[in-house]
Amino acid sequence: MxxxxxxxxxxxxxxxxxxxxxxxxxxxxxxxxxxxxxxxxxxxxxxxxxxxxxxxxxxxxxxxxxxxxxxxxxxxxxxxxxxxxxxxxxxxxxxxxxxxxxxxxxxxxxxxxxxxxxxxxxxxxxxxxxxxxxKLNSALEQLAKANKIDGLTQVFNRKHWEECLAKEFGRARRYQHELALIMFDLDRFKLLNDSYGHQCGDLVLIETANITKSLLRICDQFGRYGGEEFAVILPETDLDGALDVAERIRETLEHSVIKFQGEDIRFSTSVGVATLSADNQRYEDLISSADKALYDAKSTGRNKVCAARQELKLLVN
Amino acid sequence: MSSSVLICDDSNLARKQVLRSLPESLSSTAQLATNGEEALELLSQQNFDLLFLDLTMPVVDGIGVLEGIKAAELSVNVFVISADVQPEMQSKVMQLGAKAFLRKPVQKELLHHHLNEYGLL
Amino acid sequence: MNQLILTADQQDCLQELINVAMGQASDQLARYLDTFVHLKVPSIEQVSSEHLSQSLHQEEQAVAVVSQGFFGYEGIRGEALLVYQPKDSDRLADLLGYEPDELSVEEQIIDLSSILTTTFLNVFASQIDNQMSYSAPRLLASSQSSISEHIEQQQFTWDAALKVKITYQVTDYSFNCDMILLIPSAAIINITTVIDRILEAF
Known part of the structure; x- marks a missing residue:
């Protein structure tokens, strides 16, 4: 040139x-x-x-x-x-x-x-x-967040919560730390939906999430497991500690009053608690222990906390 | 009388480059080695006036050859021809008894200058 | 897939060109960094695109990968990947002569990569009477799978790669990293043409 x-x-x-x-x-x-x-x-x-x-x-x-x-x-x-x-x-x-x-x-x-x-x-x-x-970065951030959060209650969704559990489970087994799991379910939720409508049900779910969140430590991981069922991972927590937390959640929710279209809505929860034991090979075992305890709470009258049965035996001993 | 030359380099191209830079009188009788071990063996069997030595080679490297020559008290003149041209490396090989340090790719004029210096032309 | 095989003579010639480029680049680096750089004979490997991901498997631990494109006359072009292992990235600012608070770790890695790539390829190019231009270096996402992801995205633009494993060991800093040159098959053909010309001259 x-x-x-x-x-x-x-x-x-x-x-x-x-x-x-x-x-x-x-x-x-x-x-x-x-x-x-x-x-x-x-x-x-x-x-x-x-x-x-x-x-x-x-x-x-x-x-x-x-x-x-x-x-x-x-x-x-x-x-x-x-x-x-x-x-x-x-x-x-x-x-x-x-x-x-x-x-x-x-x-x-x-x-x-x-x-x-x-x-x-x-x-x-x-x-x-x-x-x-x-712009792209903030969109990606929002997407990543949306991938983890339940749209209605703004707590972890099931997929992300399970990933958290898998990590905590692995860590607790590796370092032989304690780990507890709480699963709870709103009692007679279908009845609530049928009598007051789904908007009321949604409001109860949102309030349940907010109230429970306020009762937890920063390290606890809280998610919506499905429908009206919630789950909390409690790292470094033994059975007594977990039962305390579970009872506090149950009691606080029982005494909560939610206003919906001028009416006072009251509800209760059934809670299952399980802790990591030697025969939990997979994190799914821990979920099914807590789930069984939750079923025990439901089948023995609702609005109560039950510990997983093998743990109960230990307690009796 | 012509001098006897040994060229030691693992690279065929590098050996040819040296060969081509030598005057006919030296290149026609030059012998080749592809690593330090081969060079030391040839050096122990016959007398060479001049060794062109690469540094980075498999089996026994150039430093190993220089040490071998020193240990066996051989009287060959060593010209190191190296890709590694850092000053530390240059002073190391000169301390080990090398007569000249030439950088790769070898320059014909510079090589002849050093050959003249030692009366090998 | 274009599986390109260099003849023994071509491979030898290329190895020597790379040795010399390495040597001179290290000398310049040693002066610039004011330290002695220890050289090892670089290994050269031809890898087909299918096998590259596999052969890079060991690099999966890499914390950082910097990519920089290069292009010269006679259709010689490609991409250089500088791969850093976790232990390497500690004291780069020190090595580069910056104050640690003057630049981020990312910037240090990019700066060093660019210096390594351009000094090496400049000498390489001058030996074959060529001249290189470079694109700006870019840090690839530092996730663990970043190399294989990057390679997979590039699948269509190259068929064979020349993997030149260069170990730069720096006294006082014990740092080393790998340089991988990805060269599209068309450019490899151009390189072999140049190599043949050099071989013919001897």
Whole structure:
């Protein structure tokens, strides 16, 4: 390409071009950079790059350029690691939250007759990419969250709760720590739905989740197991501790009054408790122990807490 | 009288590069070794004036050969031709008795300069 | 699948070109990093795309993978993957001559990768009278399966790869990483053409 054509392109391209000598003095820059930096060439050319752009991280910048000069290889700086180097305005001032143009910078060694004489810095506007990437990231975050949370009650959904249990189960067995499981079910929920309608049932489920959450520790993992059944993982908790928590949940829910269309709704729960024992080979065994205890609570009158039977035997002993 | 030459390098290309850089008088009788062990064996069987030695090789590397030569008190001139050109490596091989250190790929002019220096041309 | 086999002579020539490139790149690196870099003979392996995932199985522990594209004259192009193991990433800032708070670990890894890739390929290119350009290095998601995922996404663009396992050992820092060059089969043919030209000259 002829020098004339190169010059014309450099003046019209939508990329900032900055040429430094080896003392890091600015010797050339193109129109794009002039208009974005909003400075006159006569106050820029011949000046140190740090005078014209005082925002540059000086030590980092010098080390970066040292690699270009010493190794005679290009180097790069991406907006993903460093949002921008030069404080330049961008062309999406309204739809982005950053003040400055996100940048991809390329540092190129410039040789004359086999000798490195200058460094060329190319500055590309990555604001659009940055903007869409952050939108994508927050969408992905929301998706990941939606994947774990039950839409109605905002507690863990069954799939995620089981994954948590599998992890806690593995950890407890490996380190021989205690682990307890509470499963509880709203009594006569179908009757509630039939008499007051599903909106009322939904409200009771939401309130049950909120009330139970307020009774748990941060490390406890609480999920909706299905329909009107909930489950709590209690790490580092023995049977007595778990029975305490279970009883508190049962009692608090029993005394809760939920207002629905001017009516006071009362309800009760049946609770099953199980703890990790040597014959629990899989986490599913623990679930079925707690489930059996829950069935015991249901079949012996409801609104009560039952421990898994093998544990009861131990208690008797 | 022509000098006898041994070229030791695991790379066929590198051996050829050295061969091609040598004057006819040396290259026509040059012998080849593909690793340090082979070189030490040849060195123990016959007298060589000059050994071109690579450093990074399987079985016995260049450093091993230099140590072997020292231990057996052989009188061969060793020119190391190496891809590893860090100053630490250069001083190490010179300390072990190498006469010259040449970087790969070998430059004919530089090689001849060193040959002249030791009157081997 | 295009299973490309280099002849023994071609393989030898390529190995020597890579040895020399490694040597000079390490020398430059040692000066830049102000430490001695210990070299091992790099292993070169041709891997078909189906087998690459398998052969990378041991790299699955990798904490970070940085990808950087390269392209030169005569249709020589490809992608360099720098693979870091968990123990390697500790003191990179120190090694690179930055203050630890000046840059994130991600940036350190990208910076080092770019230096390793470009110094090595620049010397390699100059030996075959070529010149390389590079795309910006990119950190691949640092999840455990990232390499195989990345390779699988790339399946359609290359058929065979040259796996050059380079071990950079740095005194004082005991750090090493692997460089894997993925080269599309068309580019491998172009490389063998260049190699044949070198071999003919001897």
């Amino acid at each position: 002829s020098a004339n054509v190169c010059e014309m392109i450099a003046e019209q391209i939508n990329t900032g071009i900055l040429v430094l000598d080896l003392e890091l003095t600015i010797v050339e820059w193109n129109r794009y950079l002039q208009v974005h930096a909003n400075k006159h060439s006569n106050e820029v050319l011949g000046q140190s790059v740090f005078t014209v752009f005082p925002e540059l991280p000086r030590r980092w910048f010098e080390r970066k350029l040292a690699s270009v000069i010493q190794l005679n290889t290009p180097n790069f700086c991406s907006w993903e690691q460093r949002h921008h180097l030069f404080e330049l305005p961008h062309t999406r001032p309204i739809s982005t939250d950053s003040h400055f143009m996100a940048q991809n910078c390329t540092f190129l060694p410039i040789e004359k007759q086999g000798k490195l004489t200058h460094i060329c810095i190319l500055i590309e506007d990555a604001t659009d990419v940055c903007h869409y990437q952050s």
